[in-house]
Amino acid sequence: MQHRVQVAIIGAGPSGLLLGALLDQAGIDHVLIERQSPEYVASRIRAGVLEQGTVDVLDQLGLSGRLHREGLVHHGFNLLFQGQRHRIDLHELTQGKQVVVYGQTEVTKDLMQHREAKGLRSFYQVDALQIRGLDTQTVEIEGMHRGQPLRIQSDIVAGCDGFHGICRKLIPNNLLKEYEKVYPFGWLGVLADVKPVAEELIYVNSPEGFALCSMRSPSRSRYYVQVPVDDDIASWSDERFWSVLRSRLDTEAADQLVTGPSIEKSIAPLRSFVAEPMRWGRLLLAGDAAHIVPPTGAKGLNLAVSDVRFLAEALSDWFSDRNDQHLERYSSRCLQRVWRAERFSWWFTSLMHRFPDQGDFGQKIQEAELDYLVHSQAASASLAENYVGLPMTWL
Ligand code: APR
Numbered sequence: 001m002q003h004r005v006q007v008a009i010i011g012a013g014p015s016g017l018l019l020g021a022l023l024d025q026a027g028i029d030h031v032l033i034e035r036q037s038p039e040y041v042a043s044r045i046r047a048g049v050l051e052q053g054t055v056d057v058l059d060q061l062g063l064s065g066r067l068h069r070e071g072l073v074h075h076g077f078n079l080l081f082q083g084q085r086h087r088i089d090l091h092e093l094t095q096g097k098q099v100v101v102y103g104q105t106e107v108t109k110d111l112m113q114h115r116e117a118k119g120l121r122s123f124y125q126v127d128a129l130q131i132r133g134l135d136t137q138t139v140e141i142e143g144m145h146r147g148q149p150l151r152i153q154s155d156i157v158a159g160c161d162g163f164h165g166i167c168r169k170l171i172p173n174n175l176l177k178e179y180e181k182v183y184p185f186g187w188l189g190v191l192a193d194v195k196p197v198a199e200e201l202i203y204v205n206s207p208e209g210f211a212l213c214s215m216r217s218p219s220r221s222r223y224y225v226q227v228p229v230d231d232d233i234a235s236w237s238d239e240r241f242w243s244v245l246r247s248r249l250d251t252e253a254a255d256q257l258v259t260g261p262s263i264e265k266s267i268a269p270l271r272s273f274v275a276e277p278m279r280w281g282r283l284l285l286a287g288d289a290a291h292i293v294p295p296t297g298a299k300g301l302n303l304a305v306s307d308v309r310f311l312a313e314a315l316s317d318w319f320s321d322r323n324d325q326h327l328e329r330y331s332s333r334c335l336q337r338v339w340r341a342e343r344f345s346w347w348f349t350s351l352m353h354r355f356p357d358q359g360d361f362g363q364k365i366q367e368a369e370l371d372y373l374v375h376s377q378a379a380s381a382s383l384a385e386n387y388v389g390l391p392m393t394w395l
């Protein structure tokens with residue numbers, strides 16, 4: 001089948017799905033092309049802290065009904081080090097801002113349902129995707145959709161196909177610069193239908209390594225512990241996980257911890273990555289296709305949202321008056337916010353984890369910085385300002 005559209009979106013993660021909803025609202029004709037099945041996309045377990053700016057975008061699309069019913073508004077979170085818990089009061093430190101704990105899986109489902117209800121064209125299970133003519137007026141996209149040839153012509157390609165996607169690799173090597181830092185550990189995450197250990201998140205620095213107590217609902221917990229990145233998941237029984245998590249908590253939390261069978265258990269590597277520029281000819285990258293942050297600052301999804309917001313704005317300007325200037329500014333506009341989030345995520349990761357070469361001195365320095373952070377209004381305010389999210393406008 002042959003289709004002609006204004007925008008072809010590659011990838012149905014949060015970036016691609018949200019961009020689709022924004023383009024539809026702007027009256028821009030588009031299709032969504034995804035390699036996996038809808039069931040696979042809707043079942044991926046990911047992070048779950050939404051900045052106010054992210055909630056605002058979903059509000060403005062009329063897509064936040066369930067989010068407001070089921071999401072948990074958090075006015076603060078805790079830092080735990082040297083066995084003591086200290087609260088960071090986000091609300092007070094940022095003059096009334098907050099975050100909402102609502103799983104990325106749920107955001108994805110809401111966006112997929114919206115697409116279906118509006119009858120927006122999506123092609124799932126597309127293999128062997130090939131994209132040509134990005135430096136011409138008409139881009140040609142070909143692939144196999146559930147065994148049948150698929151041909152699409154578009155003005156623009158939105159590369160929302162994640163870190164392992166093909167779009168970024170279409171930018172000529174001599175024009176693309178990649179910046180990367182790989183961390184020598186991973187996060188072992190467990191989802192379980194047990195009451196969360198506390199009402200707010202707890203980020204833990206312990207000499208044995210980082211831990212995080214998060215949640216999805218009042219009866220579903222999400223926990224993480226730092227592990228060596230090459231650890232075999234098979235060596236992590238539920239019992240071992242709960243025992244390691246408990247050993248990194250304070251006495252009160254350790255006593256309150258309710259354990260149960262894991263619904264999901266996996267090890268994720270930690271990486272910082274940025275590709276520049278985010279535009280080449282008719283190709284525009286957004287989300288994980290262009291950048292990755294380690295999850296410590298909970299910025300991955302929120303950065304994807306600011307990218308696609310900027311992108312939808314640039315595209316609606318471009319399609320209305322064909323002025324290239326709006327698209328020209330897309331990459332630098334995104335990258336300014338991206339690098340600030342990269343800096344924050346790297347800093348918070350470095351502060352909270354046990355590094356192989358840090359030794360006792362490094363541990364003491366982390367504890368001194370944490371002590372300063374929780375006792376200095378200026379330092380706490382800086383942490384809070386970044387955690388709730390920098391503005392989604394020009395900084
Ligand atoms: N053809 C079509 N689709 C592809 C291809 C391809 N060749 N390669 C990858 N994809 C799809 C993937 O299957 C996936 O569904 O692109 C999608 C990319 O989704 P994500 O990896 O979720 O990336 P993004 O939408 O940018 O999400 C950003 O989600 O992954 C988290 O940490 C990330 O929170 C951040 C947010």
Ligand code: PHB
Pocket residue numbers: 046047048049201212214215222295296297298
């Ligand atoms: C999560 O709930 O999965 C989560 C929360 C905060 C983070 C990372 C992940 O920083």
